[in-house]
Amino acid sequence: MNNLQLEAVLNDKLSPQLIKDYSPNGLQIEGTSEIKKMVTGVTASQALIDYAVSVNADALLVHHGYFWKGEPEPIRGMKGKRIRTLIKNDLNLYGYHLPLDIHPELGNNARLADLLGIEVIDGLEGHPQSVAMFGKLANPMSGEALAQKIAQVLAREPLHITPDQANKMIETVGWCTGGGQDYIELAASKGLDAFISGEISERTTYTARELNIHYFAAGHHATERYGIKALGEWLASEHGLDVEFIDIDNPV
Structure with missing residues (x-):
């Protein structure tokens, strides 16, 4: 599936335009245009990104993505490393926050x-x-x-x-x-x-x-594992994508 087509499919399912959010919903970091393998998880941490890279995924779909309202804008430090890893490996990042909650x-x-x-x-x-x-x-x-x-x-x-x-x-x-x-x-x-x-x-x-x-x-983390997992399973079932959910342990 084309990466922009996937964004349209997700937007159609989750209707992000109906709710005011604290971060952009949809394709946040653009990567390769053709998506076959996808990894899902709660938060786009470095550990989750590294796992997606290790299995040659084309896209990462998360509940907690990037570019939150009020966060520092410079792409440096931890934030810079995460984004550099995504771009270097041509990995698409999709994030859906409140639309996935509701x-x-x-x-x-x-x-x-x-x-x-x-x-x-x-x-x-x-x-x-x-x-x-x-x-x-x-x-x-x-x-x-x-x-x-x-x-x-x-x-x-x-x-x-x-x-x-x-x-x-x-x-x-x-x-x-x-x-x-x-x-x-x-x-x-x-x-x-x-x-x-x-x-x-x-x-x-x-x-x-x-x-x-x-x-x-x-x-x-524990209460928000299940939406992103269900969304990935829906993509696999309805659209034939190869989707793998990864739960990065988080005690909070």
Whole structure:
């Protein structure tokens, strides 16, 4: 497939024009025009780039790419090394951030809900482009039981902040993968029993306790593995590309 054609296919599937983002979505670094082999991963780190080079990939597709709003513009240091490696090896880099978080089928939020057995009800912000969601569990469970389920599914222990009423059962859940911890107040205002995100801030602890809501910090990387993996699998299935997902370990 041609590299520009691939960008059009991805844009058609993810509709990046519908959401304001902090980085450009689509083809960020242009490489070879013909794409046969693709590597997918969460973040375009040097380790992931080096792996893509080692298997003679033509393209790298990630959730966290480059050129973030507010970052230093000079291409030097770590950023320079990464980009030089891509250009030297004629490797295309595609990045899709918020459009991949919110996609109703392949998105990080959708995939996490499916893995945890949460029935999606709606966007937490009340519109389809909401980057946070809410839904309900098929069967109510304790905070300890949900923490164990998250640990089993994501292969890492979540940080569980219990509300003042620690024995409060969980049926309704809000969630936002990655750095979505500040949606906890919106989740509490809607009367939800629990909120899950990737990252936690110092203030989140007090919010959970004082607003009587269970909170689970499950890891930014751990909660965002599944969208990019699903997107690659969709490309392989629907468009015949050779796609390999690589999970570069990250404890955050």
